[in-house]
């Protein structure tokens with residue numbers, strides 16, 4: 442039974458979802474803060490469910506010998522080393538929509554708070570002062586809100602702000618003109634946004650491009666009295682530059698939920714006039730936490746139990762509905778990759794995968810990942826379908842995928858061609874109605890073979906007497922033949938034999954086979970069945 446660790450505070454519903462789906466679960470919500478303890482125990486688990494306190498660092502991942510999936514109950518995955526997880530074949534998934542409304546509402550709440558200085562006015566009033574003239578605010582109606590990053594959360598903020606009668610402008614290189622119209626926003630360039638906005642709200646991830654997107658230079662181009670809201674990620678705004686701009690009066694206020702260093706026990710913005718801060722509360726509503734907890738548990742359990750993949754950041758999705766239909770093709774892809782990989786001895790330069798017929802309509806991205814993992818496995822023991830595309834890329838192997846409708850007799854087939862420094866070698870297979878994968882062609886030679894755990898692959902000169910000699914040798918070596926498949930192009934050409942053996946084939950037997958008259962190549966191949 443798969444076992445999951447929840448190492449951050451997650452709604453208890455997640456525990457129930459895991460249990461209902463047949464996954465064992467340990468709920469240790471404080472463990473995420475104790476990185477040494479996490480490293481000590483992580484090796485026992487197949488899944489790790491987290492929020493933001495747990496840092497799935499390189500060290501944690503290196504110790505995670507059984508880990509298959511990390512699930513983030515939330516959106517940002519900057520607390521997960523995705524590259525290292527991918528290299529170890531661990532899927533990283535998030536819940537991209539479960540807390541978007543809640544976070545957008547927090548941004549709107551922060552905009553009001555900074556427009557009307559509500560926190561400071563509250564503190565003053567409850568302290569018994571009645572400082573009515575001190576807390577003069579501004580209306581937001583008819584003001585311009587500049588949104589940087591107009592994805593899920595930015596888009597919700599935009600529609601709420603339009604409802605509040607604001608003029609909304611947005612900078613987002615991936616925002617299509619159609620979506621901008623749908624949201625009621627004007628798409629603008631960043632420099633234009635800085636010049637025109639009365640309020641600026643950030644909603645991008647933190648990347649090399651977005652780090653300090655609000656810099657000292659950017660602030661200098663803004664309107665005097667601008668107010669800045671950050672409920673996305675610390676580091677999007679240069680906090681020192683903003684602090685100076687608040688002190689000088691250039692910026693009239695800032696509302697921050699996220700900080701460059703978290704937990705933010707101290708920060709250059711703290712205590713400045715009209716700065717409103719919350720401790721990364723954007724996603725903290727009961728509704729959002731229930732949503733993300735249920736969603737992450739369902740996604741992780743679906744993967745661990747059925748192989749369905751959703752919202753993975755390092756792997757194509759496989760829906761629960763398509764997983765059963767895809768399963769025989771996953772097996773075929775694995776067998777083709779493994780077959781070709783085990784026969785490849787010289788430097789691999791390129792991999793071509795052709796999908797024809799029914800299979801071309803399926804999730805070929807996932808199948809391609811499986812093929813790649815099969816090909817690379819003889820070289821890289823730890824590779825799997827998650828890590829294979831990155832590992833192939835790292836090694837400069839080009840991947841070409843083509844898909845077409847049925848043209849020949851087979852309702853579906855997959856042909857894999859490996860391009861090495863010396864040659865091109867191809868192998869093709871199909872899945873019949875019985876859901877069993879079959880090899881149908883090797884190096885252009887037709888045959889129909891099912892692969893078992895131990896296979897003997899032989900290329901030989903097609904001359905009389907060879908099969909007899911081989912049979913005798915296998916018999917005297919006490920190797921029982923389970924199935925025997927032969928193929929050749931024309932009489933007298935090279936022929937191929939693919940033989941299933943009950944038991945493993947030693948190097949000594951392979952050497953004896955190689956010594957038989959007419960043998961060009963002999964190899965013992967192993968498959969997972």
Ligand SMILES: NC(=O)C1=CN([C@@H]2O[C@H](COP(=O)(O)OP(=O)(O)OC[C@H]3O[C@@H](n4cnc5c(N)ncnc54)[C@H](O)[C@@H]3O)[C@@H](O)[C@H]2O)C=CC1
Pocket residue numbers: 515516517518537540541544589590591592593594595612613614615616644645646647648650651672673674698699721722723724725
């Ligand atoms: N404060 C909190 O508790 C929470 C914070 N967040 C954070 O909010 C942010 C936004 O989340 P979502 O809207 O769900 O993400 P999303 O992926 O739906 O949207 C992000 C948008 O940023 C845009 N973008 C990327 N690079 C850009 C650039 N250089 N300039 C301008 N736009 C750029 C993308 O095109 C995309 O449309 C994330 O950083 C996420 O981690 C999310 C949930 C809760």
Ligand SMILES: O=C(O)CCC(=O)C(=O)O
Pocket residue numbers: 492493514515516517518540721722723724725
């Ligand atoms: O889990 C949380 O409280 C933080 C949520 C968040 O920052 C995110 O989903 O990106």
